[in-house]
Structure formats: C-alpha cells, structure tokens
Amino acid sequence: MDVILSKSEKIFLTHGIEEGIREDGRAPDDYRTIDLELSVVPNANGSSRIKLGNSDVLAGVKCEIGEPDPGRPNEGKIIFNVDCSANAGTEWEGRGGDDLEIEISEFLSKAYSNKSCLDLQILGLIPGEQCWHLYIDVLILRNGGNILDAVSLAVKSALYDTEIPKVLIKMSEKGQSEVELTDNPSDYIIMSTENCPIFVSICKLGKGHVVDATAKESACTMAKIVSAVRKDGMITASQKKCSGSLQESSVxxxxxxxxxxxxxxxxxxxxxxxEAKNAPIVGFLA
Amino acid sequence: MPTDTKRLPVPETSICPSTLIEDISAKKLPLISNNKRRDDRLCTQLRHVYAKLKVISQAQGSAYIEIGNTKVICSVYGPREVKKRDEFSMDGQLCCDFKFATFSCPQRRSHLSDNEEKELSQQLLNALSPAVCLNKFPKARVEIFALVLENDGSAFSAAINCASLALVDASIELYDIPVAACVRYDGVNLIVDPQLNEEYSHQESNLSEENGQVLVAYLPVLKQISALNHVGCLSSKVLNQSMKLCIEATQKMHTIFQECIKEKVKSIMD
Structure with a gap:
C-alpha cells in the first residue's frame, strides 16, 4: 500500500539511514525474516507462499501442453503473469495494478530469458509440434514494501517445488507421434533451479542505501536499482527504477x-x- | 485481449517467415573480424547521427532522429491542464508513450501497445523525469509520444535521445539533456551502438556464457545516470566497463545535439 509521509517524517527516516540506523533496527544490508511454504496450492504443479516482513506473495506453476515457438522447436516456454490483488489495497482495484503487473512480469521474463537460468530443453516433447508451457502465476496478496524481491523468491521456490508429469512419446499407426501420460502419478521430472536468479532491490535514500526497504522507506526513495543475481554472483538483468538520478560511483x-x-x-x-520441502503444510490458517 | 475490428488484422496464427530460417547467415558471422564489425565500424564507433527539431507543426515541440538506419520521431504536447481533480499535484506530471510502428521491426508489431512497449514507456518516463523541472508547471501535464519508424538496433536509446530533443524544442525547462547509448558484450568484445544484427537476443543459439547489453541514459552536465537497464548475463566487472563506455558514447552524442540545438536557436534569432 502506498504510505503517505510528511516532509519531516521523510527527513527523519533519511537522516537515520545516512547514519546506518533504520526504523526497525535492521542493518542496511539485512533482509526481514522470510517465511516460506511450499505446495500450498494442491491444483498447481508447484506453488509457494512467501512472507517477507509484511509483504505476502503466492506463486503457482501450472504445466500445459502446447506448441513451441517456431524459432525454437526443441524448447518449452515459460510465461509469467503477475496479478496485484485488489485485496491488498483499493489502489489496485480494477486496472489500478496494471502498471506494476507489467513492470514485474516483464522484468521476470527478462531475468529468466537467459539460457543459463532454466533448462528449457527439458520441456520439449515432440520437436516443432508439442512442448510444455509453464505458466508461472504470481499473486500479490499484501504489499509491505520490496514486492519485487518477494516475487522473485516466490517464483524460484515455486519452480523448485514444480513436478512436471513424465510423458511417453509413442508412434501412432499413421506414423504420427503422440503424447501419452504415464500411469504412475509419482513419475515426474524436476527442473534444476540452481541457476535461477533472485532480485535484490537496493534503495538510495539521501547518501545511504538499504536493501529490502519497508513501505515507509520506499516512500522516501529517490532512486533504486534492481538486479537479478544468480548464486555465483552473475547478474542476469538489472534496471534503475523511480524518478531520481544517480552518480556513476554510487551505481x-x-x-x-x-x-x-x-x-x-x-x-x-x-x-x-x-527445510520447507519436508515441513508439514500449514496453509492460510497459520 | 480486445482487438479493434475496424482495422484489417492479419490472421492470428500467421508467423513471420524469417523466424523459420534457422541460421540467418548474418547471425553466424562473428561480431568482430579483423578489428572491424559487420558494418565495418570500429568497436567504439557510433553510427552517423542526424537530428532535426520541429518536424511536427501542431505539437508544442517535436524532433526526428536517425542513428544509422534507426529512425524515431517524437512529439511533446503541453503543459496542459489536468482535468481530473484526483490527479492534482503541485509538481507537474510527465506522461510518456513509447510505441513501435507496426512495420518497424522484422516481425510485425501489433497496433495496440504490448507489454514490452508499456514497460518501455515507463522506462522512458524514468529516464526523462530527473531532467525536467517539474516544479515549473504545477497542476499541469506534459505528454510525450515517441514512435519508432524503423528499428535497426538501439531503438530505445534513440527514443530517449529524440524525446529529450523534443522537450528542448517544446521549451520545457530542463536541468540537463538526457542522452542515451547502448553497449553490447558478446563474451570477448564490447561494442558501442549495436545495430539490429548485433543486438543481444536470448534466442541466439551460439552464445557464450557471458553475454548481454547495457543501456545508460546520462545527464552529461550534472554527471548523473538517469536510466540504466541491462539484459543478459554479465559480471559486475563487465557491467562497470560497459557503463563507462556508454557514458563516453553519450558525451560524443551530446556535442552533436548541442550543435543541433544551437542551429535551431540561431534560425529563430535570424
């Protein structure tokens, strides 16, 4: 939710951060506690729910069989969709969340477009004819600041949890290949999510900068840099956001x-x- | 997705034939051979730039820019009064719309803005707004429309350049003129101002592990970065290098634009 702060409140927050003190007692590079749960949506092939402080994000992965892109016949497709629920605030009612939805889903597909992130070859079935389409749907339930990072954590966890059914490819009598599901429901493949990036947003407030800004801190932010970082430190996408400008050295x-x-x-x-893989599922009543 | 039935749409299932050609011969060539690029440029050489102000008479300000074969036209309307009361603010507002013409790319674009265009409109806004004196037109709005007529690489950076020239032409007060440039990294070389067959695309099959493209919009007088955007896998060291190269390129562009603006002012004075 957008927080409205007075000028003096903003100055108070900014001065604190310049001296390395934040309103909730964290250090400048501390994240809030991450609560994570896997397989929360039984109808999805993989799902996760992330609570990053007050931000609350639910992600689900659904697999469907469809046609591959003509330029890449051997590969499957991943399609990102972000939905800002009007439950999270009235400013997202109707088409209100559109801009944010597009911003997040475009950045997700940019960050995952690199080949090293996900092996799309696994998702190919019959070259040029059929492949898996992975629909990755993200639902933002509550915006407590730093929604981008929370979304990326949820997406990576949901992909980690995704079980894609194994299929057999048979030749029919007419010489065409056909896709057939195996009888054993516990027969599935898992994608390697080792190289999936997660987003780190870093906000510049005054002379200092902080990661994982709360809603109040975001309201004082002049400029922020979001980067998608892989576990080996490579950056697969990055962007400057907000309306301020930055010096080269601070970038x-x-x-x-x-x-x-x-x-x-x-x-x-x-x-x-x-840890979460073996934990009991608590769901929404927790 | 609602479609406009009044226009003649192409069949929904049609695809561009060029996507079916697996190895487009130009794509197979190395980016650099004998220190020359595919179009005989040097690594840090820019393409020829042509810029003109005041190309659309009914707009408050407008500009046209050609960088090599990339052509962009941009118009600025306003400041106009904000009608709705809930959009009232003491600072002026900027509204950006970035669009690829349907025939501008090898693959046909739809006439409705797709997600990429909507996102680039937002980025255009972020790139321009640090440079505009928004406090000079309270309760009013300036609208900026950028249209890519031909995309031969680095189209978005050309659009930023074109939009800032159009803002100058519209006599909107600016702190500085945002100038943008692109740099492509192919694993070995850094090349400035890539054209379409040099641009990064994740679809290429013979990519090395480290590969990508960086765009920087720079305010040359204030020495500030107003937009930064990169795709592809890069280490922070290469990111630093490409940012520096981008900034160098924007400074070269800046002198060209200054000349262009000077000429315009001279013609008004005469």
Missing part, C-alpha cells in the same frame, strides 16, 4: 552491494527450501 557501489547480498540471499533461500 557501481550499489551493484557491488547487490551482488554480495544476492549471493548471500541465494544461500539462505536454498537452505530454507530444503
């Missing part, structure tokens, strides 16, 4: 910061994912 500093924090966050997420 370099922020990139370095992003890289370090991103690698750390990747590690944290991977350990959390293996």
């Amino acid at each position: 370099l500093e922020m990139y370095e910061h992003c890289r370090k924090v991103g690698m750390e966050l990747n590690k944290t997420l991977i350990s959390k994912l293996s």
Whole structure:
C-alpha cells in the first residue's frame, strides 16, 4: 500500500539511514525474516507462499501442453503473469495494478530469458509440434514494501517445488507421434533451479542505501536499482527504477552491494527450501 | 485481449517467415573480424547521427532522429491542464508513450501497445523525469509520444535521445539533456551502438556464457545516470566497463545535439 509521509517524517527516516540506523533496527544490508511454504496450492504443479516482513506473495506453476515457438522447436516456454490483488489495497482495484503487473512480469521474463537460468530443453516433447508451457502465476496478496524481491523468491521456490508429469512419446499407426501420460502419478521430472536468479532491490535514500526497504522507506526513495543475481554472483538483468538520478560511483557501489547480498540471499533461500520441502503444510490458517 | 475490428488484422496464427530460417547467415558471422564489425565500424564507433527539431507543426515541440538506419520521431504536447481533480499535484506530471510502428521491426508489431512497449514507456518516463523541472508547471501535464519508424538496433536509446530533443524544442525547462547509448558484450568484445544484427537476443543459439547489453541514459552536465537497464548475463566487472563506455558514447552524442540545438536557436534569432 502506498504510505503517505510528511516532509519531516521523510527527513527523519533519511537522516537515520545516512547514519546506518533504520526504523526497525535492521542493518542496511539485512533482509526481514522470510517465511516460506511450499505446495500450498494442491491444483498447481508447484506453488509457494512467501512472507517477507509484511509483504505476502503466492506463486503457482501450472504445466500445459502446447506448441513451441517456431524459432525454437526443441524448447518449452515459460510465461509469467503477475496479478496485484485488489485485496491488498483499493489502489489496485480494477486496472489500478496494471502498471506494476507489467513492470514485474516483464522484468521476470527478462531475468529468466537467459539460457543459463532454466533448462528449457527439458520441456520439449515432440520437436516443432508439442512442448510444455509453464505458466508461472504470481499473486500479490499484501504489499509491505520490496514486492519485487518477494516475487522473485516466490517464483524460484515455486519452480523448485514444480513436478512436471513424465510423458511417453509413442508412434501412432499413421506414423504420427503422440503424447501419452504415464500411469504412475509419482513419475515426474524436476527442473534444476540452481541457476535461477533472485532480485535484490537496493534503495538510495539521501547518501545511504538499504536493501529490502519497508513501505515507509520506499516512500522516501529517490532512486533504486534492481538486479537479478544468480548464486555465483552473475547478474542476469538489472534496471534503475523511480524518478531520481544517480552518480556513476554510487551505481557501481550499489551493484557491488547487490551482488554480495544476492549471493548471500541465494544461500539462505536454498537452505530454507530444503527445510520447507519436508515441513508439514500449514496453509492460510497459520 | 480486445482487438479493434475496424482495422484489417492479419490472421492470428500467421508467423513471420524469417523466424523459420534457422541460421540467418548474418547471425553466424562473428561480431568482430579483423578489428572491424559487420558494418565495418570500429568497436567504439557510433553510427552517423542526424537530428532535426520541429518536424511536427501542431505539437508544442517535436524532433526526428536517425542513428544509422534507426529512425524515431517524437512529439511533446503541453503543459496542459489536468482535468481530473484526483490527479492534482503541485509538481507537474510527465506522461510518456513509447510505441513501435507496426512495420518497424522484422516481425510485425501489433497496433495496440504490448507489454514490452508499456514497460518501455515507463522506462522512458524514468529516464526523462530527473531532467525536467517539474516544479515549473504545477497542476499541469506534459505528454510525450515517441514512435519508432524503423528499428535497426538501439531503438530505445534513440527514443530517449529524440524525446529529450523534443522537450528542448517544446521549451520545457530542463536541468540537463538526457542522452542515451547502448553497449553490447558478446563474451570477448564490447561494442558501442549495436545495430539490429548485433543486438543481444536470448534466442541466439551460439552464445557464450557471458553475454548481454547495457543501456545508460546520462545527464552529461550534472554527471548523473538517469536510466540504466541491462539484459543478459554479465559480471559486475563487465557491467562497470560497459557503463563507462556508454557514458563516453553519450558525451560524443551530446556535442552533436548541442550543435543541433544551437542551429535551431540561431534560425529563430535570424
């Protein structure tokens, strides 16, 4: 939700950050606690729910069989869709969330467009005819600041949780290939999500910068840099957002910061994912 | 997706034949051979630039720019009064619309804005707004329309350049003129101002691991970066290098634009 702050409140927050003090007692490069749950949506092939402080994001992956792109007959497709639920605030009612939805889904597809992130060859079935389409749908339930990072965490976790049914390809009598599902429901393939990037947004407030800004801190932000960081520190996409401009030296500093924090966050997420895999599903009543 | 039935649409299932040709011969060539690029340019050489102000008479300001074969036209309307009361603000507002003409790319574009165009409109806004004195036109709005007529690479950076020239032509007060440039990295070389067959696309099959493209919009007098955007897998070291190259290129462009603006002012004075 958009927070409205007075000028003096903004100055108070900014001065604090310049001295390395944040309103909730975190250090400048600390993330809020991440609550993660896998397989929360039984009808999806993979799903996850992430709570990053007050932000709440639900992601689901559905697999469908469709046609591959003519230019890439051996590969499957991934399609991102982001939905800002009007439950999260009245400003997202109707078409209100459109801009944010497009911004996030375009950045997701940019960050995942690199070949090294996901092996799309696994999703190919019959070259030129059929392949898996992975629909990755993200639902934003609550915006408590830093929604982009939360979305990327949810997407990576949902992909980690995704089980794609194994199919057999048979030749029919007419000489055409056909796709057939195996009888065993526990027969599935899992994609490697090791190289999937996660986003790190770094906000510039005054002379200081912080990661994982809360809604209040976002309201004071003049400029921010979002980068998609892989676990080995490579950056697969980045962008400057908001209406302010930045000095070259501070951009370099922020990139370095992003890289370090991103690698750390990747590690944290991977350990959390293996924990969550075996944890009991609590669902929405938690 | 609602479609406009009054226009003649192409069949929904049609595809561009060029996508079916697997190895487009130009794409197979290395980006650099004998220190020359595919169009005989050097690595850091820009294409020829042609810019003209005041090309649309009914707009407050307009500009046309050619960078090699990339052609962009841009018009600025306003400042106009904001009608709706809930859009009232003490700072002026900018509204950007970025569009590829349907015939501008090898593949036909739809006449309705797709997600990429909507996102680029937002980026255009972010690139321009640090440079505009918004406090000079409270309660009013300036509208900027950028249209790519021909896309031969680096179209978005050309659009930023064109939009800032159009803002100058519209006599909107600016802190500085945002100038943008692109740099492509292919794993070995950094090349400035890539044309269409040099641009990064994730569809190419023979890519090395580290590969990508960086766009920077720079305010040369204030020495500030107003837009930054990169795609493709890059390490932070290469990112730094390409940013520096982009900034160098924008400074060259800036001198060209200054000349162009000077000429326009001279013609008004005479």
